[in-house]
Amino acid sequence: MDFRESLTMAVKTLTASKLRSGLTMLGIIIGNASVISMVGLGEGGRHYINEQLQSLGPNILFIVPGNRETRRLGGLEISRNLVLADANAIAEQVPSVIDVAAENTTPGLLSFLNRNANASVIGTNPAFITVRNFTIGQGRFITDLDLQRTSAVAVLGNSLAERLFEDQVPLGQSLRINNIAFEVVGVLELQGSNLGVNYDDAVIIPITTQASRIVGRTSPYGIEVSFISATARNADSMQTAEFQITNLLRLRHGIVNVEEDDFFIQNQDTLLSIADTITSALTLMLAAIASISLLVGGIGIMNIMLVSVRERTQEIGLRKAVGASQNDILIQFLIEAIILSAVGGAMGTFLGVSGISLLSLLTPFEASASISAIVVAVGVSGSIGLFFGVIPARQAAKLDPIVALRSI
Structure with a gap:
């Protein structure tokens, strides 16, 4: 057959x-x-x-409080001595870095007329928009002058602006954050979420204003930040920038031994890997x-x-x-x-x-x-x-x- x-x-x-x-x-x-x-x-x-990781921005480094061992064990007793002054020092003294953004996130209650919303309140500096590769849809972003004057100005995420203001134009409106009046000066384009924060449903304010009016001073060393993000000049400068930032922060924090580090640096390539x-x-x-x-x-x-x-x-x-x-x-x-x-x-x-x-x-x-x-x-x-x-x-x-x- x-x-x-x-x-x-x-x-x-x-x-x-x-x-x-x-x-x-x-x-x-x-x-x-x-x-x-x-x-x-x-x-x-x-x-x-x-x-999501690539949308954080090109050639980006993240400086996070607490050492790797502490984070590995679940984040217990993480040090709180990463402050705004550290971010400013990196921007001024690290030549392989072009932009540095400090960021601190807290929950807040927002209200406009009879509409309320719970949202993330992000305190940051003007370089945030460049480092994180975000785009302004309406108005402007916060400025150095806003930081110096601790101005009560706010930039809204796209979804949050639609929820609170519906058909009204948000620019120039008075918005209350934790019962404190802020002027809306800008609205972001749709950005999505990354690092656990939905930026479309968040409000961004000057970090100095956040420290003085929203959360207060929580660190004896200055204005506390959740993390610092820095943009290296190019992909080839990533390792150099990491090395220079590490040395600068150890010098500022008085760290002699590597085991005593109260911060660690994570680059985008490592996160992707x-x-x-x-x-x-x-x-x-x-x-x-x-x-x-x-x-x-x-x-x-x-x-x-x-x-x-x-x-x-x-x-x-x-x-x-x-x-x-x-x-x-x-x-x-x-x-x-x-x-x-x-x-x-x-x-x-x-x-x-x-x-x-x-x-x-x-x-x-x-x-x-x-x-x-x-x-x-x-x-x-x-x-x-x-x-x-x-x-x-x-x-x-x-x-x-x-x-x-x-x-x-």
């Missing part, structure tokens, strides 16, 4: 029991769809995180979990094929009696198993790609179907069909034709 005849017979046999064949393929369909969807979700998450490592591990874990359903689907194929061998004992006996060899019977059942897994794999691939497309439409993740994931999923499903089809195929091939014919 040639291959074409075996293939034709296998197709006829499977289509004769459509419901059973469909249920047999279900495990493979779900497995393929799960693997492709999970890998696509992981890739979408990786792209999303990378975009960490994010890639984490998301790649999560993607692999999700794919491994989803692959379990492929194994279950393979076991389902084996079980159904074993049942099929029992039901088709007479057919096998007749075929052997008229001259079919063991190899003919073996190939016949192997083809049936491979068809089940291959068709299930194709249907699962279509379902997985459709799920990824739907995910991209409904979420901010730009998920995409990975060609490698599709190839691997289909290849694995086909291999599973071949592997789990071998046992029932060999059992069928070894049937004694005399014993099989006696059951007629």
